[in-house]
Amino acid sequence: MSTTLESAGPAKGAAPNGNGGRRRLPGWLVGVLWAVVALGVLATASYLTGVTELTSSTTAQNGLRLALPILLAALGGLWAERAGVINIGLEGMMILGTWGAAWGAYYGGPWAGLLAAAVFGALGGLLHAVATVTFGVNHIVSGVAINLLGLGIAKYLAKLVFEPLSGNPRQSPPVEKFDTYSATWLADWLGDLENAQRVVLSDVAGLLRGLVTGVSPLAMLALLLVPISYVALWRTRFGLRLRSCGENPTAAESLGVRVYLHKYLALLISGGFAGMGGAALVLLPGGADYLEDQTGGRGYIGLAAMIFGNWRPGGLLGGAALFGYADGLQLSAGGSAILALLYGAVLLLGVIVVVQLVRRRWIAAAVGAGSALLLYYVYWSVDELSSDLTPYTAHAVTLVVLAAAAQRLRPPKSIGSTYQRGVDG
Template sequence: MSITTDENPSATPLTVPTPQRKRRIPGWARGLLWAVGVIAILSTASYLTGVNTLTSTNTAQTALRLALPILLAALGGLWAERAGVINIGLEGMMILGTWGAAWGAYYGGVWAGLGAAMLFGALGGLLHAIATVTFNVNHIVSGVAINLLGLGVAKYLATLIFEPLSNNPRQSPPVPTFDTYSATFLSNWLSRLEAQQRVGISDAAGLINGLVTKVSPLAMIAILLVPVSYYVLWRTRFGLRLRSCGENPVAAESLGVNVYLYRYIGVLFSGALAGMGGASLVLLAGGGGYLENQTGGRGYIGLAAMIFGNWRPGGLLGGAALFGYADGLRLSGGGTAVLALLYGAVLLLAVIVVVQLIRRRWVAAALGVVGAAVLYWIYWANDDLPSELTPYTAHFVTLIVLAVASQRLRPPKADGARYRRGEGD
C-alpha cells in the first residue's frame, strides 16, 4: 500500500507494508498430524507396557464397529444444532432406529432395514421439530421426552410384532446382517508387517489393517458422510442458510431465509442419521437383531463427541474414534489393556505439559502434571482394573474429554434459543 502527502504530491510514495496473514494448516493436515501423533503414543505405550492389544488389528476392527453408532449420532447432532436446535433426543431416535432396522431387515433384507431405521429415526426428529420449532417448547425438555417416548414405543412395538415371532418381547428373531469386504492384497501385506513386531511400523500396520479388513458397506457410508456433511454445510448455499439459522435466525429471516423450513430439514436429517446409528447396532456383525436397551447410552456419547469436535465434522470424527477405541480396547484386552491405555494418556499429558511450558502457561502445565501423576499412580498401583469398572471406560473417557475440551468450545450462537417469525421486525 502506497501513501503520498498533500504538500508534495510528486514526492516518492511511502510504502506501508501490508500485514501478512498467517497461513493456517488445512483441517485435513491437522487431522493427519493428530493421527500420526496418536499412533506414535500408542506404539510407545505398547512397547513400554508389553500390551500388544493397544495396536492390534482386532482392536481396530472392534473400535471401528463400536465407533459407527457414535459417529452417526454425532453427525445427527451436528445437523440439528447447526440449524439452532439442541437435540438431546438422539438416544430416543437411535432406539427407534434399532427397532425399525430389525423390523425392516426381517421382512425385506438389510437395505430395507437401513431404510426403515432412517425412517423411524426421522419420525422421532419430526416430533422434536414440531415441539421445538413450531410450538417453541424448550429444546431440552422436548429431547428428554423424545428419549422416553422412543424407549416406550420400541417396547410396545417389540411386544406387538416380535413376541409372536421370537417368544420374547425384549428381542427380535435373528435378522440378516451386512456382508463385509476386505482389501485383500493390502490386508495381507499389513498382516505380515504386524507379525514382524517392529516398534512403530507394526503398530501402525495393525491399526490400519483393522480399518481395511472386514469393512461393511454401512461403515463406508458413515465415514463418507463426514466429508459430505462438511461440503454441504460449509461449501454450499444451502449449508450457509442452514448454519445462519443457528447463528442468527433474525438476520437470516431478514435476508429471506425460511428459518422454520431449514430447522425442520436439519432436525429431520438429524433423526435419520441417529436412526442409521441405531441400525449399525442391529445390522453389523455382532448384532443380528433388536434387543431392548441396545443403544446403551450411545446417543448421549454421540452428543459428547459432537461437542468435543466443536460442532465440526472432522472434530466429531476424532471424538467418535476416541470413544469407540476406548470401548473396543476394553472388549479386546480387558482391564489390562485399559491400564496400558492409561499409561498412554500419561505420555500424552507429558507432551502437553512440555507444550504448555514452552507457551508459558504455568497453570495449564501444573494441571497437566497433576493429571499425569494421578493416572500414573492408578497404573502403577493396579495389575488389572476391576471388571465392574471396565464396562464404563467409554463413559469415563467422555467425562474427561469434555472437561478438557470445555475451554475451547464455540457452539452456534442461537443454539437452543427460542425464535418466532417476525420477532426481529
C-alpha cells in the same frame, strides 16, 4: 439475498483468522498431526507395557464397528445444532432406529432395515421439530421426552410385532446382517508386518489391517457421510442458510431465509442419521439382533463426540474414533489393556505439558503435570481393572475429553434459543 449472506466476511482491518494476524494451520492438517501424535503415543505405550492389543488389528476392527453408531449419532447432532436446535433426543431416535432396522431387515434384508431405521429416526426428529420449532418447547425438555417416548414406543412395537415371531417381547427374531468385504492382499501383507512385532511399523500395520478387514457397506457409507456433511453445510447455499439459522435466525429471516423450513429439514436429517446409528447396532456382523434398550447411552456419547469436535465434521470423526477405540479395546483385551491405555494417556499429557511450557502457559502446564502424576499413580497402584468397570471405559473417556476440550468450544450463537417468526430475539 444469498449474495449478501455468502459475501459476508471479516470487517476491514480485522485479523482474518482471529489470532492476532498469525496464520493458523488448516483444520485437516491439525487433525493429521494429532493422529500422528496419538499413534506415536499408542506405539510407545504398547512397547513399554508389553500390551500389544493397544495397536492390534482386532482392536482396530472392533473399534471401527463400535465407533459407527457414535459417528452417525454425532452427525445427527451436528445437523440439528448447526440449525440452532439442541438435540439430546438422539438416544431416543437411535432406539427407534434399532427397532426399525430389525423390522425392515426381517422382511426385506439389511438395506430395507437401514432405510426403515432412517425413517423411524426421522420421525423422532420430526416430533422434536414440532415441539421446539413450532411450539417453542424448551429443547432439553423436548429431547428428554423424545428419549422416554422412543424407548416406550420401541417396547410397545417389539411386544406387538416381535413377540409372536421370537416368543420374546424384548428381542427380535434373527435378522439378516450386512456382508463384509476385505482388501485381502493388503490385509495379508499388513498381517505379516503386524506379526513381525517391529516397533511403530507393526503398530501402524495392525491398526491399518483392522480398518481394511471385514468392512461393511454401512461402515463405508457412514464414513462417506462425513465429507458429504461438510460439503453440504459449508460449501452450498443450503448449508449457509441452515447455519445462519443457528447463528442469528432473525437476521437470516430478514434476508429471506425460511428459518422454520431449514430447522425442520435439519431435524429430519438429524433423526435419520441417529436412526442409522441405531441400525449399526443391529445390522453389522458381530452385533446382536434387536434387544430392548441396546443403545447403552451411545446417543449421548455421540453428542459428546460432536461437542469434542467443536461442531465440525472432521472433529466429530476424531471424537467418534476415540470413543469407539476405547470401547473396542476393553472388548478385545479387558482391564489390563485399559491400564496400558492409561499409561498412554500419561505419555500424551507429558507431550501436552511440554507444548504448554514452550507457549509459556504455566497454569495449563501445571494442571497437565498434576493430571499426569495422578494417572500414573492409578496405573502404578492398580494391577488390573475390575471387569465390572471396563464396560464403562468409553463413558469415562467422554467425561475426561469434554473437560479437556471445554475451553476451546465455539457452539452456534443462537443454539437452544426459542425463535418466533417476525419477533426480534
